[in-house]
Amino acid sequence: ETGVTQTPRHLVMGMTNKKSLKCEQHLGHNAMYWYKQSAKKPLELMFVYSLEERVENNSVPSRFSPECPNSSHLFLHLHTLQPEDSALYLCASSHLTGRGNTEAFFGQGTRLTVV
């Protein structure tokens, strides 16, 4: 138990579906992240939210839409995905100080399969 909870753990969706991934952190952190892990690739940072404001969007296609309603919750809304979007999606949180980052704590991930 890392204090970061992701739901669902597994998701299979068609290319025309709309679904959402949810992440919740109970660590009092002020930054939250979405990462994508594809086979044999580094963890790819998708979005960063700091104090509920999106501060980074790493050229992610618009079919991925993040939402951060408060510092404890983060969503990733999915629509019209492609099969190549199948991957493990990881949420993380950390505490940003004036000196920068501390270690990030990860959720267990959502294994997404697009059919």
Added chain:
Amino acid sequence: DQQVKQNSPSLSVQEGRISILNCDYTNSMFDYFLWYKKYPAEGPTFLISISSIKDKNEDGRFTVFLNKSAKHLSLHIVPSQPGDSAVYFCAASGEGAQKLVFGQGTRLTINP
């Protein structure tokens, strides 16, 4: 352009021996380095970190070494145990940075 590289996709070590995992980086602005461990179907878990003001940090069986001039860090696990079998990710960040940059990971297998 990959700023953090783990050039060995896999490593196999005998139980009880030392495991050495390597990581290279290219961005001289990085000043904080971390190692994460990941089991299948789970998220990465933080293992150990080192600040650029140090060249070594030790925590039990785990030691991280940092060579700033070579832009290289390594993780030593001794003695290696079967439960250490996992994928290990190296990560780095710079002062004021709001993100961690990860390497590709190295799959470590400890053989009994």
